[in-house]
Amino acid sequence: xxxxxxxxxxxxxxxxxxxxxxxxxxxxxxxxxxxxxxxxxxxxxxxxxxxxxxxxxxxxxxxxxxxxxxxxxxxxxxxxxxxxxxxxxxxxxxxxxxxxxxxxxxxxxxxxxxxxxxxxxxxxxxxxxxxxxxxxxxxxxxxxxxxxxxxxxxxxxxxxxxxxxxxxxxxxxxxxxxxxxxxxxxxxxxxxxxxxxxxxxxxxxxxxxxxxxxxxxxxxxxxxxxxxxxxxxxxxxxxxxxxxxxxxxxxxxxxxxxxxxxxxxxxxxxxxxxxxxxxxxxxxxxxxxxxxxxxxxxxxxxxxxxxxxxxxxxxxxxxxxxxxxxxxxxxxxxxxxxxxxxxxxxxxxxxxxxxxxxxxxxxxxxxxxxxxxxxxxxxxxxxxxxxxxxxxx
Amino acid sequence: xxxxxxxxxxxxxxxxxxxxxxxxxxxxxxxxxxxxxxxxxxxxxxxxxxxxxxxxxxxxxxxxxxxxxxxxxxxxxxxxxxxxxxxxxxxxxxxxxxxxxxxxxxxxxxxxxxxxxxxxxxxxxxxxxxxxxxxxxxxxxxxxxxxxxxxxxxxxxxxxxxxxxxxxxxxxxxxxxxxxx
Numbered sequence: 001x002x003x004x005x006x007x008x009x010x011x012x013x014x015x016x017x018x019x020x021x022x023x024x025x026x027x028x029x030x031x032x033x034x035x036x037x038x039x040x041x042x043x044x045x046x047x048x049x050x051x052x053x054x055x056x057x058x059x060x061x062x063x064x065x066x067x068x069x070x071x072x073x074x075x076x077x078x079x080x081x082x083x084x085x086x087x088x089x090x091x092x093x094x095x096x097x098x099x100x101x102x103x104x105x106x107x108x109x110x111x112x113x114x115x116x117x118x119x120x121x122x123x124x125x126x127x128x129x130x131x132x133x134x135x136x137x138x139x140x141x142x143x144x145x146x147x148x149x150x151x152x153x154x155x156x157x158x159x160x161x162x163x164x165x166x167x168x169x170x171x172x173x174x175x176x177x178x179x180x181x182x183x184x185x186x187x188x189x190x191x192x193x194x195x196x197x198x199x200x201x202x203x204x205x206x207x208x209x210x211x212x213x214x215x216x217x218x219x220x221x222x223x224x225x226x227x228x229x230x231x232x233x234x235x236x237x238x239x240x241x242x243x244x245x246x247x248x249x250x251x252x253x254x255x256x257x258x259x260x261x262x263x264x265x266x267x268x269x270x271x272x273x274x275x276x277x278x279x280x281x282x283x284x285x286x287x288x289x290x291x292x293x294x295x296x297x298x299x300x301x302x303x304x305x306x307x308x309x310x311x312x313x314x315x316x317x318x319x320x321x322x323x324x325x326x327x328x329x330x331x332x333x334x335x336x337x338x339x340x341x342x343x344x345x346x347x348x349x350x351x352x353x354x355x356x357x358x359x360x361x362x363x364x365x366x367x368x369x370x371x372x373x374x375x376x377x378x379x380x381x382x383x384x385x386x387x388x389x390x391x392x393x
Numbered sequence: 394x395x396x397x398x399x400x401x402x403x404x405x406x407x408x409x410x411x412x413x414x415x416x417x418x419x420x421x422x423x424x425x426x427x428x429x430x431x432x433x434x435x436x437x438x439x440x441x442x443x444x445x446x447x448x449x450x451x452x453x454x455x456x457x458x459x460x461x462x463x464x465x466x467x468x469x470x471x472x473x474x475x476x477x478x479x480x481x482x483x484x485x486x487x488x489x490x491x492x493x494x495x496x497x498x499x500x501x502x503x504x505x506x507x508x509x510x511x512x513x514x515x516x517x518x519x520x521x522x523x524x525x526x527x528x529x530x531x532x533x534x535x536x537x538x539x540x541x542x543x544x545x546x547x548x549x550x551x552x553x554x555x556x557x558x559x560x561x562x563x564x565x566x567x568x569x570x571x572x573x574x
Binding site: 122175365366 | 416424
């Protein structure tokens with residue numbers, strides 16, 4: 001048997017892999033409302049609970065807002081809790097996202113990235129999670145089913161770290177990961193148990209130790225200090241993320257190398273920055289271009305919050321051009337990632353910067369689209385460009 | 394890397410076929426990826442599914458535009474241009490039909506198999522809506538030699554919650570009866 005494939009022990013969809021990650025993390029409370037293309041995650045989890053494969057309480061609620069509210073309540077009692085959603089479901093949770101983060105609850109949630117209407121569209125697009133980037137949640141964008149599984153396990157360990165205590169959302173692209181079958185290695189339960197200790201929430205609700213939660217603060221109360229403390233924890237999380245990915249590599253042999261992944265960047269002259277499944281296809285394109293002798297590389301953004309500014313500044317040093325691909329739109333400005341990268345580089349690097357908005361509403365980003373991005377970087381002025389849109393730029 | 398595109402109509406099992414093929418190739422030590430084109434799936438509506446097979450990890454996650462092999466579960470979908478588009482010069486069509494390969498002029502190697510008759514005789518689906526996917530995989534194994542009959546039979550049984558032995562027989566019968574053009 002081929003050695004590269006031997007390390008996988010099954011094939012499954014991204015959504016199945018996520019459900020397995022939740023089970024291996026010994027999640028004790030799940031609350032969800034179904035929405036395409038997330039539904040098969042919670043369907044699988046409900047089945048696991050019904051079959052007593054997973055010792056967890058599963059609660060079906062009447063809306064995503066309630067799903068996040070009930071997850072907040074259960075996590076406050078010190079129980080590891082989980083939910084999953086997509087698109088409009090995530091937007092409906094928006095208020096509760098701030099509450100869970102502000103209460104410092106280390107919830108992990110899966111989001112299957114899907115476009116926001118109108119017009120109705122169920123396909124891959126990061127606009128849903130990009131519009132939640134400043135809710136105090138950490139954000140991870142996965143490129144494979146394996147990473148989707150592993151990120152649930154690593155996610156709890158990062159979120160529950162006593163220096164962090166912030167929630168984390170882990171993303172899969174609609175259909176391209178969620179409903180795509182590919183090889184996955186399911187780690188043994190013992191490996192996960194040794195890696196991920198039980199949750200011990202120091203401020204959990206305890207009737208022997210009454211406390212107030214989510215109380216009131218006037219302007220001179222602790223409000224501003226509490227927000228700064230969240231910010232400081234987000235800053236500190238960079239170190240914890242690097243440490244946890246190292247520990248995970250030791251436990252499983254799979255190294256996610258912290259907040260970003262560099263692919264063929266060593267002697268690159270031009271590079272693409274991308275996240276999710278577009279980064280995966282981008283690697284294929286970069287590999288093919290390398291075979292033709294072109295010095296190109298790719299930087300894959302795994303964590304969007306905290307944003308890997310330091311890693312990006314290091315990676316782009318000396319490049320002739322860097323192109324940021326966005327599958328979401330900041331109206332009037334084009335890409336969200338482009339804006340963040342520009343902010344990270346401003347005043348520190350003068351690398352020519354390009355932004356590419358591509359694949360909105362699940363439009364397939366083809367090989368020739370990547371080739372066009374490379375061609376724009378070589379031949380045109382830095383700035384933002386539309387890729388494969390009818391009616392031109 | 395081998396790229397395979399399945400065309401059928403909702404209810405014939407094209408998406409499941411793409412998964413069973415991926416499972417069989419995976420069992421033979423290959424890296425695989427399989428996915429459907431998601432749309433508004435309805436019984437009878439055109440369905441497309443994809444499988445990629447390679448020796449090592451597959452990074453490309455686009456749809457398949459230049460397939461090596463096109464598997465057509467329903468001869469009527471041939472009337473839409475999408476089915477034949479982009480097929481490689483040395484590519485191959487495997488068509489569910491009672492006709493001989495010579496009756497098609499697709500300028501590519503063409504194999505035919507009467508998967509509908511096989512499925513109906515084994516009671517897979519109904520006479521009006523036979524489930525032809527497993528028979529098509531038997532024809533695929535013979536026509537391409539990419540996966541062995543045995544692994545396809547095993548993957549089929551593993552993936553058939555209902556009528557596993559009838560589905561396995563459909564694979565075997567189609568393997569024997571495919572007409573090589």
